[in-house]
Amino acid sequence: MPSLGADMDAGTLVEWLIKPGDDVHHGDIVAVVETDKGAIEVEIFDDGTVKSLEVPVGAKVPVGTVLARIDGKGEEKAPEAKPARAAPPPEPQPPAPVPPVAKPKPAAKAPAHVGEGVRASPVARKRAQELGIDLSGVEGTGPEGAVTLKDVEQGGPAAAKAPPKTAVARGIKPADMRKAIAAAMARSNREIPHYYVSLDIELTALSDWLAAENGARPVQDRLLLIAPMLKAVALALKEVPELNGQWQGERFVPMSDVHMGVAIALRGGGLIAPAIHGADQMRVGSLMAGLRDLTNRTRKGGLKSSELSDPTFTVTSLGEDSADSVSPIIFPPQAAILGLGAIRRRPWVHDDGLVVRPIVTATLGADHRVSDGRTGGRFLRFLADLLQEPSKL
């Protein structure tokens, strides 16, 4: 059972997607587990042949439990409990953007959404979409009545049952999510000596660049301001490696690549901060596509285990119509986090005169065991400088 964050100590096996004798390859999705963050697809990180499944469907087991055994290259291996990747492929391909919407057809009354609100594994949901099956008509045989891939492929429409009226379609229990966040943040505050540094950053150049870029892009490829900002954060982290990495055992391990955690708010409360792998090596357009895909899968299902275990740094952005600044709490085992307040037009000193400019307050929270305020300030300065030349991102 992989650890998908400091707040997770156990998970429930919802579904096996492999069986003994199957050949598996690095990156294959082999199982689905239910956590406080919803149903997560578990990847495998070796090649080989499945020897045995050690945990039955429906069992809740602690993190670190061997879920299955594979024979690979003459060696018996447990496929889970993968350490954070220190060296991912050098040229990561951003995930193909998942269209956020099916092509809607004008209609007098919009049709009901297929299976929203039904507890179902992501693969089951995906397969149901492919087959055009309404999940609300499929009897679930998984834990707590969750619809599994097998249910979709074998069952099809059964006795109709009303979908539960829950705002969270992924089957996340808001109370569990809130407990998990509380546990992780309490641990972070208890174990990590935080320090904070802030800087107001002028965004005129970035706003102008974005307007010109979006004017030339079709709507499907338009950028949000957060995309170039994430790229600038990733590049600034390359200059300040003390902020990019994870605690492993008793020491901080800096990572050569930036797996950018992005805090994504869930409908109905709570948040998850999965990673965009290799953000430092992506172009801004690819980062935007990756962020759209990640946001969709966070809210609708389909996150992969590595996306939850791999972040080396996290950005949380309050968005528009929100507060001016945020002092975020570090997600263990990471050692730093950046909080971005709302972008507002504020007074700004320019050439000894007072002007009005779009400004964001960037606040870095970092681990004093790893770095100090001077390091954090240097990072923010790099970030501010990079944002003044957005065409170079």
Add this chain to the structure above:
Amino acid sequence: MTPDDLMATVKHALYDVAPELEDEDLAADRPLRDQTELDSMDFLNLAIAIHDATGIDIPEADYPKLQSLDDIVGYLGTKLH
């Protein structure tokens, strides 16, 4: 396309972006941001969905005009005629 057709189209697009809103009684004349948890990613996705449904590309500069469902329907109506 009548205003009612446009409203149905916009709502369909909205529900694809945020399915949970189907259960909400949204006031057409009130800003969506005041009634929902939609963020900038959702609004971009909504613009894409509307484009897919109507062929109308809403320039980013016009986004601030489109606060409520009525605003969006009125805007699309002017583009179609």
